[in-house]
Amino acid sequence: MSLETEVKTAVADIEKDTDKLVAAGEGEVKSVATAAEAEVKKVEGEIKPEIKKVTVEISTEEKLFLRETELEWLKSQTEIKRLSTLAEEKSKAYTAYVEGLIKKYGVDKASYVFDATVNAFKKL
Numbered sequence: 677m678s679l680e681t682e683v684k685t686a687v688a689d690i691e692k693d694t695d696k697l698v699a700a701g702e703g704e705v706k707s708v709a710t711a712a713e714a715e716v717k718k719v720e721g722e723i724k725p726e727i728k729k730v731t732v733e734i735s736t737e738e739k740l741f742l743r744e745t746e747l748e749w750l751k752s753q754t755e756i757k758r759l760s761t762l763a764e765e766k767s768k769a770y771t772a773y774v775e776g777l778i779k780k781y782g783v784d785k786a787s788y789v790f791d792a793t794v795n796a797f798k799k800l
Contacts, residue, residue, distance in 0.1 A: 777797075778797075
C-alpha cells in the first residue's frame with residue numbers, strides 16, 4: 677500500500693470515529709436539553725404562584741364609599757377651621773372688651789381679676 681492510500685484510510689477511519697462521537701454527543705446534548713427543559717418547567721411552576729398583581733381593583737361601591745367618606749372628612753376639616761377662627765375672634769373680642777372695662781372703671785390688673793361667672797371684678 678502506498679502512503680497516500682494509508683493516509684486516506686486513516687482519514688476515513690478518523691471521519692467514522694468523529695461521526696460516531698458527534699452522534700453520541702448529539703444524543704447527550706439532547707438528553708441534557710430535555711432534562712434542562714424539565715427543570716425550567718418545574719421552576720416556572722414554582723415561580724408562578726409567587727407572581728402577584730401590581731394593582732388590585734376594588735368594587736364601584738367601595739370606591740364610592742371611600743370618596744364620600746373623604747368628602748365628609750374634608751367638610752369636617754373645613755368646619756373645624758371655621759369654628760376655630762370664630763372661637764379665636766370671639767376670644768380676642770372678649771379680652772378686648774374686658775380690657776376696655778378695666779380702663780373704664782379704673783381697675784388695677786394686678787389687684788383685680790374679672791370673674792365671668794358673676795360678671796364682676798373681684799379683688800385678689
